[in-house]
Amino acid sequence: MDTESEYPTFPLTLLPNEIIKVVLEKVDWATLYNFRLVSKFFNAMILKDFNRFNKPKMNEFKVYSQYENNGMIKIRYFIICELGMKKLERSYSNEAERDVLVEEYLNKVNLKHIKNFDIAVNSYSPVFKIIIDSFDYGTSVENFYFIINNSPVFKDFYNFLKKLNYIGHIYANKLCLSHSEIPPDISLPILHTLRHLFIVECECTKFINPTMMNNLFKYNKNLNALAIYSKTTSFEEDIIRNIKRRHDHCTHEPNNHKETTINLARRSDYNKEREFHRFFPCGTYPMTLDLPIFNSIKVNKKCNECNCNNLISIYFLHMDGYMTHNYS
Numbered sequence: 001m002d003t004e005s006e007y008p009t010f011p012l013t014l015l016p017n018e019i020i021k022v023v024l025e026k027v028d029w030a031t032l033y034n035f036r037l038v039s040k041f042f043n044a045m046i047l048k049d050f051n052r053f054n055k056p057k058m059n060e061f062k063v064y065s066q067y068e069n070n071g072m073i074k075i076r077y078f079i080i081c082e083l084g085m086k087k088l089e090r091s092y093s094n095e096a097e098r099d100v101l102v103e104e105y106l107n108k109v110n111l112k113h114i115k116n117f118d119i120a121v122n123s124y125s126p127v128f129k130i131i132i133d134s135f136d137y138g139t140s141v142e143n144f145y146f147i148i149n150n151s152p153v154f155k156d157f158y159n160f161l162k163k164l165n166y167i168g169h170i171y172a173n174k175l176c177l178s179h180s181e182i183p184p185d186i187s188l189p190i191l192h193t194l195r196h197l198f199i200v201e202c203e204c205t206k207f208i209n210p211t212m213m214n215n216l217f218k219y220n221k222n223l224n225a226l227a228i229y230s231k232t233t234s235f236e237e238d239i240i241r242n243i244k245r246r247h248d249h250c251t252h253e254p255n256n257h258k259e260t261t262i263n264l265a266r267r268s269d270y271n272k273e274r275e276f277h278r279f280f281p282c283g284t285y286p287m288t289l290d291l292p293i294f295n296s297i298k299v300n301k302k303c304n305e306c307n308c309n310n311l312i313s314i315y316f317l318h319m320d321g322y323m324t325h326n327y328s
Contacts, residue, residue: 067123176202
């Protein structure tokens with residue numbers, strides 16, 4: 001004889017709609033997708049309040065913008081999320097500011113945490129205006145790669161950057177904002193997560209500045225690897241000053257004394273002794289002898305509190321090898 005279940009069932013659809021929505025908020029996107037397939041009731045409810053529920057996570061977002069000979073701007077979007085990959089290829093005029101189709105696709109995925117974000121812009125592009133409204137402040141990106149070549153889009157680019165508050169690694173293989181007027185004290189609102197900063201500036205662009213460096217070190221205690229190739233030098237001493245300040249404040253945490261590596265542009269009048277005294281004039285950081293690369297400086301200072309090594313390695317490299325770019 002069959003026995004009845006001791007747990008009675010209760011149809012979910014008999015609950016008030018608002019209670020059902022609260023339950024659905026706890027469900028992952030794959031389960032929501034199955035609900036939509038099997039029930040017209042759930043499909044209508046989920047679509048009506050789509051932004052309220054969980055969406056597939058964006059794993060990679062790639063955007064490539066190229067100015068065409070006919071005066072139009074071709075932008076290719078690659079949206080790679082848990083559902084799969086979607087490729088869009090769109091053409092715009094110089095006056096374009098929105099693209100409803102692109103916004104529609106971006107609004108279907110969770111943009112809050114992105115593993116890899118890759119964007120390349122050649123000449124003028126409306127791309128930042130088109131995608132900015134799909135992103136919220138506080139967006140997290142593990143690896144942010146960007147190339148901006150001969151493109152006067154500073155305001156649009158910077159407004160978009162302000163929404164990416166949590167970035168682990170920045171790789172800017174070329175930053176050329178085409179003689180844009182850039183405030184000398186702009187900063188990047190990246191909080192707590194930045195570990196690696198790599199930027200190659202064009203001769204016409206002065207983006208990196210002392211204020212930016214001071215704030216990045218102040219709010220990102222795990223920032224230990226920098227490669228900044230720029231025609232200006234005003235920020236370089238601020239980098240070293242911030243590292244020294246970090247060393248002087250021993251927190252007894254493992255990363256407090258992690259070696260910091262810095263790559264800077266090598267000038268035609270490079271002199272190792274002069275650079276050493278420029279960055280370490282007081283003699284508190286003795287130069288070590290175990291760095292085999294000629295155009296480099298490595299120093300070490302023992303921590304007064306825990307006796308750990310405070311290592312700083314600086315490499316001076318020619319910029320030419322880094323001024324390459326690819327839009328394919």
